[in-house]
Amino acid sequence: MPRLIASFGLAAGILASASAWAVEISISCSALGKEHEICKQGVDAWAKRTGNTVKIVSTPNSATERLALYQQLLAAGASDIDVFQIDVVWTGILADHLVDLSAKGAADIDDHLPAMVETSRVNGKLMAMPWFADAGLLYYRQDLLDKYKRPVPQTWADLTETARIIQDGERKEGRGDFWGYVWQGRAYEGLTTNALEWVASFGGGTVVDDKGEVTIENPKAAEALKTAAGWVGTVTPEGVLNYTEEESRGVFQAGNAAFMRNWPYAWALAQGADSTIKGKVGIAPLPKGGPDGRHAGTLGGQLLAVSKYSKNADAATDLVLYLTGQQEQKRRAVEGSFNPTIVSLYSDADIARANPFIGDLVDVFTNAVARPATATGQNYNKVSTEFFNAVHQVLSKRAEPAQALGRLDRDLKRIKRDGWK
């Protein structure tokens, strides 16, 4: 902590002395709503402190559109945006256009969640700073568990059985559209996060391991996919094959599902004033694959990075360090329930008061499984696309797990041909 303040004071001092050359920094933040407000307050505080000005550039909500826009700007070497808010899996894809923060970020980086730090590094170099974390969670209906006298499921087998019991019971009471478990099965990045959770929880690895070896063709991964495919049409509506986060939240929040896999954002909404399930919801780590499996939520979240083409890279770096620093992360956690990436904040009393379940999350985040973005670098999107398409085929019963994984293994090795680059 003192070290942080010291480095901070130093940076502020340098900038204050240079305030005659006050510069304008552009940062890409969320476009609207609360996220925008919180971002604006943060950058305004920095601007006031340093005498610089900050302009917020709104970027599209959809991750694919946002990445496409970033790539377009960066490929043209445009200096219009200095600081980019990037997804944890984009570091490798964009690394060639980003400033190496290894030296300036070294002082603070060890305070952050190791898994988040890992996503910020490319070939050992720190290309971004962690800003906030996300991870897959299991949402359950406490009232229904009580009604059917079932515990919170610890394994996927438990969950399947409990989901079936509740679904059958509720349907007998005339609720024909009630389902056991909803998640995200559309052929998009979200399915990669869901499927990785199943595979990792069964001990089936993370598709590509840390060393870059393709590991997906194994019996545990096949078992995981078989379990998931078994839900579709029984405890999970077939429509889940085209659900994203909001479609599954729609079913759950309308009170039509016992369990849901989603990100932490759904909590505040499920407990909102107009929610039909207010006060009836609980969250837990996602189930284990079996007695010897593990709880695995896929790690998500956002990082901040500085563009190589920025005309004011030093000031931009300073802004990044400020926004990802302890004080700002705490403010964001209290006012916007953004999950901090600095470990010590999870035992912070103010944050715990504002956000009672934050203490439960620290375990989820420390055990979270990262997508193989670091190992696959620029090829991550190809790997992810191959993976979610293979899984989608299994889920829609167009392929057997073992057969699909065999094909996936072959395709991934072909992509890897000359190493991951």
Next chain:
Amino acid sequence: MKIVTRIGFWLLVIAIGLFALFPLYYAIISSFRSGAALFTIAYLPERFDPTNYIAVFERQPFGQNILNSIIVAGSVVAISLALGMTAAYAFGRIPFRGRGLLLMTILAVSMFPQVAVLSGMFELIRSLGLYNTLPGLILANLMLTLPFTIWVLTTFMRELPKEIEEAAFVDGATPWIVVRRVFLPLMAPAAVTTGLLAFIVSWNEFLFALTFTLTNERRTVPPAIALMTGSTAYELPWGTIMAASVIVTLPIIALVLVFQRKIVAGLTAGAVKG
């Protein structure tokens, strides 16, 4: 028999109207709802809550976005029609060698997927210094509307009987005067329709508008709507998006109603001897 035909006719009109209107009607209902109500089905509005409409304008310069869209689409239509009308006269009324090839070349411009030209266009717009400006967008959108305008107007131009300009030429009129005095009035229905279609193409354009603008004040409507987010990244602010969608249909409806008379006027203009 006549009554049966009339009833059948009106049933058809109603069916088409319902098919076209139902989604908009549903959008209007949704725009008055918010939060969890989104996940339930309603066929009638329960209450008229203008919150979403206020939010659309409060949280962003949406009025400016609409104005930008109107400026861009209006300019694109004006330029497309001006260039298209003269080119169509040349292609449709004057026999010269290489017409077919030229027309095919112009059509070929519309055969590449938009995403493939995006990156080259981006470099072009930047090198012209038009990045994040409305003229940049107007220029880019011309690529989408110009081939279409030229082709449609050429087709209609060719359909007019060939005696039409003979008299004028005998009187010593220049081709330019012939286009303005003779063809412009005759082509009114086709020009209005083509202009309307070009307007909507430009009005709907998303990819160029998103890539070639950077600040909220310069954005047109489609990217502005795409940028609407809820309180978190995953939440879809459905009510606000629906309110915005309802708002953006209004200028189009107004436009059609304004040009209505022109389209109808075409009925009589078309009655030239064939």
Next chain:
Amino acid sequence: MTSAVAQGNVSVPQQARGRRSSLTRSRIRSAWAFIAPSLIILALIAGWPLARTIWFSFTDANLNNLSDYEFIGFENYLANYDGEWLGLLTDPDWWHSVWNTVWFTLVSVSIETVLGIIVALILNAAFPGRGLMRAIILIPWAIPTIVSAKMWNWMLHDQFGVINDLLLRLGLIAAPMTWTANADTALWAAVMVDVWKHTSFMALLILAALQMLPQDIYEAAKVDGVSPIRVFFRITLPLIKPALLVAVIFRSLDALRVFDLIYVLTSNARDTASMSIYARQQLVDFQEVGLGSAASTLIFLIIAIIVVITLAAGRVRLGEDPR
């Protein structure tokens, strides 16, 4: 009547030609002056990006560093690595996307053509509220595609979507359909949304053609007591054929490049991907500018072939003279 139409394409009589040759020459000069501005603008805005795409299709360019690439000939299209054939032309995903796109185009444009003619005929009739109706049919087109596709996605949701609810209430289906989750119904759903959105495009162009028809033909037909259906097939259809063909061609061009609609409805699912989705995935998601440009160039070639076939089938001669 019909014979007069058939003779419409006969060229200017011989003797008239010599008399007006100087006039013709000056008109040809003015023709080039009239065409030049359009050509210059198109060359400026489209020439460079298109040439660049074709050039990149023969290179191994990557979005990561666009200035550093090598010319690799046709390797993006077809290449032999250690006895294994690779490249776009051997990729089953590519051919699947081609088939999806062609199927989508055939079905949706056919439906839109028929519906468009019906709607245009209705709007051409005089009835109270015609002006309103004209505005109504344009509404689907006025809502930006990115919004309307999401809207339909929501309405087609299997659990809380209004379409299933409506069909259930009307007794047309017994259980909720999973419209977009299943590859077979998803493409039909895409066709339905496309028809909803673009029929007005067809209808308005056909309507403009109808309105420019000479009215006296109809008067004569009426006097002769020809049935309306006969009038339509014998007189109206042949007369509006050129405009109809142009409408079909431009609608097909759009449908063959379909992107947002299918993307919003089913994302990157391989079973429903269109050619543009494939190209975009290579260009943007995978950063393979070379391969993506090759896919775009193939899309261009495929579309060009289809257009030429359509023009030939419609017996359109581009160098045609006015009637």
